[in-house]
Amino acid sequence: EVQLVESGGGLVQPGGSLRLSCAASGFTFSSYWMSWVRQAPGKGLEWVANIKQDGSETYYVASVKGRFTISRDNAKNSLYLQMNSLRAEDTAVYYCARDVGDYWGQGTLVTVSS
Amino acid sequence: QSVLTQPPSVSAAPGQKVTISCSGSSSNIGNNYVSWYQQLPGAAPKLLIYENNQRPSGIPDRFSGSKSGTSATLGITGLQPGDEADYYCASWDSSLSAFFGSGTKVTVL
Numbered sequence: 001e002v003q004l005v006e007s008g009g010g011l012v013q014p015g016g017s018l019r020l021s022c023a024a025s026g027f028t029f030s031s032y033w034m035s036w037v038r039q040a041p042g043k044g045l046e047w048v049a050n051i052k053q054d055g056s057e058t059y060y061v062a063s064v065k066g067r068f069t070i071s072r073d074n075a076k077n078s079l080y081l082q083m084n085s086l087r088a089e090d091t092a093v094y095y096c097a098r099d100v101g102d103y104w105g106q107g108t109l110v111t112v113s114s
Numbered sequence: 115q116s117v118l119t120q121p122p123s124v125s126a127a128p129g130q131k132v133t134i135s136c137s138g139s140s141s142n143i144g145n146n147y148v149s150w151y152q153q154l155p156g157a158a159p160k161l162l163i164y165e166n167n168q169r170p171s172g173i174p175d176r177f178s179g180s181k182s183g184t185s186a187t188l189g190i191t192g193l194q195p196g197d198e199a200d201y202y203c204a205s206w207d208s209s210l211s212a213f214f215g216s217g218t219k220v221t222v223l
Contacts (some may be wrong), residue, residue, distance in 0.1 A: 044217040102170060106158055107158055
């Protein structure tokens with residue numbers, strides 16, 4: 001059974017940093033592109049970033065370029081999102097998703113507030 | 115403002131059909147596949163359609179997808195109360211970014 005489990009969310013002050021993790025199981029993690037998608041409270045979905053199977057290519061939505069870094073550890077079947085210089089508008093539930101979104105985690109809430 | 119435009123809401127009675135449109139441009143829908151997702155209240159999104167019109171295993175054939183030019187459409191036939199949810203289209207862009215539509219709330223009357 002494919003499972004994606006996010007962790008690392010929480011309350012952080014503006015300008016702070018947070019690292020999200022996504023533990024994958026039930027499939028060959030190293031064979032798939034992986035993505036982070038977020039959803040602000042009461043709002044729609046927004047794609048944040050994705051990463052190629054071997055980590056050699058990464059892409060970001062314009063609003064997070066230079067602040068967020070997506071990475072992966074195929075030996076640990078894990079996906080990460082390092083978030084720096086956080087802003088109030090980054091407040092959202094962050095989901096990790098496999099490939100075109102055929103599987104999603106349950107999400108982890110990030111709240112940026114003083 | 116989303117790159118992909120969807121109607122905010124659609125509604126129909128049980129058993130009826132609804133269609134949800136997703137309008138984009140040549141830099142996204144016009145030259146890339148479209149996916150559709152269902153998000154039930156309080157839940158993570160679920161893939162309904164990929165590659166314009168393909169259904170993952172387990173998705174009933176009441177759900178269908180199509181694409182023409184720079185627009186795509188999701189159809190739901192035999193509407194059921196359990197279909198009340200938010201629906202999102204998504205497509206890649208020539209900038210190698212992905213975009214979701216603005217979302218459409220389906221109400222079963």
